[in-house]
Amino acid sequence: MEMVQTVLLVVLVFFVIVSIHEWGHFFFAKRAGILVREFAIGFGPKLFSVKKGETRYTLRLIPAGGFVRMAGEDPEIVEVQPGQTIAVRLAGDQVTRIYLDRLEERTDVIRGEVETIDLERSLEIVMDVEGVRESYKVHPQAFMVSKGRDTQIAPLDRQFGSKTVGQRALAIFAGPFMNFVLAFVLFMVYIQMVGVPIDPPDKVMIGQIIEGRPAADANLEVGDEIQSINGEAIGGDYERMIALIGASADKLMQWTVLRDGQPINVEITPILDPEAGEGKVGISPSFPMRSASVGETISYAGKAMKNMTELILQGLKKLVLGDFVLDDLGGPVRTAEVTGQIAKQGIAQLTSWTAILSLYLGIFNLLPFPALDGSRLIFIGLEAVRGRPIDPNRESMVHFIGFAMLMLLMLAVTYNDILRLVRG
Incomplete structure (x- = not known):
């Protein structure tokens, strides 16, 4: 039953972040008077299809994104010739x-x-x-x-190409923008769920235990309050705790933690981290929390957006510069795997993760790579500068090549993800 629930939550996460992206395109295209022929979630063969009004809504087999097909973007109807x-x-x-x-x-x-x-x-x-x-x-x-x-x-006034530069740019940008809006809202929901740290904190607790590290083999549990290390009281001094652990690589330490109101003595030996040059035990801290006010909720959500954007851009920079190996990349399979793991941690963590995925999808789509929204915005920008559009056939070819390259990359990382799962 738990497995079914996890799978449903993973599907829901993908559905929400892709749907909100495509809805942005759809809504502003309709407002501009563009005929939207199809609103699709996924690519490849159709699994489900229903037509409502002028638009066909489809669910497709490959859960790697979605699209909104607007009139005039591609050849759509068979031309009728005189004499026919x-x-x-x-x-x-x-x-x-x-x-x-x-x-x-x-x-x-x-x-x-x-x-x-x-x-x-x-x-x-x-x-x-x-x-x-x-x-x-x-x-x-x-x-x-x-x-x-x-x-x-599609009469000319219902086609994408007949609209003003501003209307077309808005219809394209609206997809990523809606992902940013969703991310911000979900970060606010997350903060309302978990609260904000008490400042200054009066205690340090164990928020996460990393598998394969000393803490995982010791008698420690998530939620334990760290009272003292080697007889020295910790209180809320997280920096002091880190300093004591860092100076004790390969040395036995005596910890006292408070669990369910009862003190428990624990022996643990930090291992040397070659990169940091200090001891590590493999835990992440958590601190006492309190309810967040409306202002704090907005402020913390803004900080979360800023911090995650910086991390995402750093990752994309490595991708562009080629500073990565294939195992660093993850496709839909790995993303679904990680989403499933986070779903087991609770709805609060899943909400935060969904916000991160939505933010990533918005940023990724604004990259100036053919077939992505960023590339389409560049073509619209060039048209605004030149005063006339780029040859539609050439633009379509550029986007087709870019889409093919993205699909090849997706196949490669998916194949690698499956191999990694098979090998354990």
């Missing part, structure tokens, strides 16, 4: 369906040979119907039907 025979269905005096195949099976339609057709500007079809030249107005939400697939037409 088609069938149209009218509602009132406007065309609502344009059929390109299986014409003999269509009922209540008008068949004819196309003379001219414009589905973007004038929304008009001129056909030769049994030797008579007929002109029909096309409804702005008419559908093109071909090979069993209905595709809504």
